[in-house]
Amino acid sequence: xxxxxxxxRPMERIARPLRRMGASVETDDGRPxxxxxxxxxxxxxxxxxxxxxxxxxxxLLAGLFATGETVVRQPGxxxxxxxxxxxxxxxxxxxxxxxxxxxxxxxxLRPLRFTVPGDFSSAAFLVAAALLVPNSRLRLEGVNVxxxxxxxxxxxxxxxxxxxxxxxxxxxxxxxxxxxxESASSLRGTEIGGDTVVRMIDEFPILAVVATQARGVTxxxxxxxxxxxxxxxxxxxxxxxxKMGAHLIPHPDGFEVHGPTPxxxxxxxxxxxxxLAMALAVAGLVADSPTTIHNAxxxxxxxxxxxxxxxxxxxxxxx
Numbered sequence: 001x002x003x004x005x006x007x008x009r010p011m012e013r014i015a016r017p018l019r020r021m022g023a024s025v026e027t028d029d030g031r032p033x034x035x036x037x038x039x040x041x042x043x044x045x046x047x048x049x050x051x052x053x054x055x056x057x058x059x060l061l062a063g064l065f066a067t068g069e070t071v072v073r074q075p076g077x078x079x080x081x082x083x084x085x086x087x088x089x090x091x092x093x094x095x096x097x098x099x100x101x102x103x104x105x106x107x108x109l110r111p112l113r114f115t116v117p118g119d120f121s122s123a124a125f126l127v128a129a130a131l132l133v134p135n136s137r138l139r140l141e142g143v144n145v146x147x148x149x150x151x152x153x154x155x156x157x158x159x160x161x162x163x164x165x166x167x168x169x170x171x172x173x174x175x176x177x178x179x180x181x182e183s184a185s186s187l188r189g190t191e192i193g194g195d196t197v198v199r200m201i202d203e204f205p206i207l208a209v210v211a212t213q214a215r216g217v218t219x220x221x222x223x224x225x226x227x228x229x230x231x232x233x234x235x236x237x238x239x240x241x242x243k244m245g246a247h248l249i250p251h252p253d254g255f256e257v258h259g260p261t262p263x264x265x266x267x268x269x270x271x272x273x274x275x276l277a278m279a280l281a282v283a284g285l286v287a288d289s290p291t292t293i294h295n296a297x298x299x300x301x302x303x304x305x306x307x308x309x310x311x312x313x314x315x316x317x318x319x
Contacts, residue, residue: 010031047074072100081146081174088172090110119143123143126309128279132282188216193223205237222254241283245263263286266287270298
């Protein structure tokens with residue numbers, strides 16, 4: 001079942017391949033709640049209509065318990081944490097371009113012992129804060145820098161940001177590094193589309209905040225998937241940042257930001273979206289007066305330590 005944000009998400013994209021494998025999956029007109037019944041699963045050869053790490057992972061995990069080979073064909077790159085983890089556990093899994101093949105294991109998976117790395121999507125808010133607040137220098141240790149997740153880094157560098165990856169290492173098949181960020185004296189607008197969108201699909205609210213302080217126009221295209229997140233993330237990001245004086249224009253598959261624009265303190269709302277709430281908090285750090293974020297408790301959905309982390313680096317926040 002789930003909360004109202006989850007109930008907005010399309011579920012047939014995951015129900016269809018699981019049904020093809022032999023599972024019984026019922027949806028409520030394509031949305032949660034879901035009703036599932038187990039059964040004997042068989043491998044499937046499935047082509048994803050759009051890149052989706054969640055759907056791909058669900059099919060691969062089901063494939064562990066299926067008879068025969070499971071093949072997932074994706075139209076472009078998507079996050080590959082599941083593939084890396086399964087290979088590290090001894091699963092016979094191969095990747096050739098955008099085709100993943102999995103053979104069901106004949107023995108129990110090999111256990112892993114590792115420290116869960118810092119989540120890049122959570123780190124992105126601290127990266128942006130350090131870039132935007134003058135005279136900042138910040139080092140974030142042990143962050144996962146899987147290239148399928150770090151599209152934002154490429155975009156920020158294209159905008160003129162100084163973000164360095166130090167002490168690179170690997171753990172349980174995943175690349176880690178320490179991020180060192182220095183405040184940016186000047187940022188410039190850029191254009192984002194294509195495969196880069198998939199590599200930063202969760203970072204667009206905070207990118208929009210950064211873009212308000214960049215000279216020129218930042219254009220986001222090919223990101224219609226944002227409209228079926230916890231909220232319609234295009235609509236909510238545009239509306240809430242406009243309350244702070246930002247110049248944003250929505251498009252069906254993205255938005256554009258005109259900058260630089262001085263931000264003013266305002267009363268804004270998370271719209272039930274944890275990532276938008278954190279992005280608005282970072283925007284508040286560079287606004288000319290206090291900002292109040294309503295319904296901010298949703299931040300705990302993904303980053304319960306967010307407020308404490310900002311306080312540790314000097315932010316003044318009241319709850």
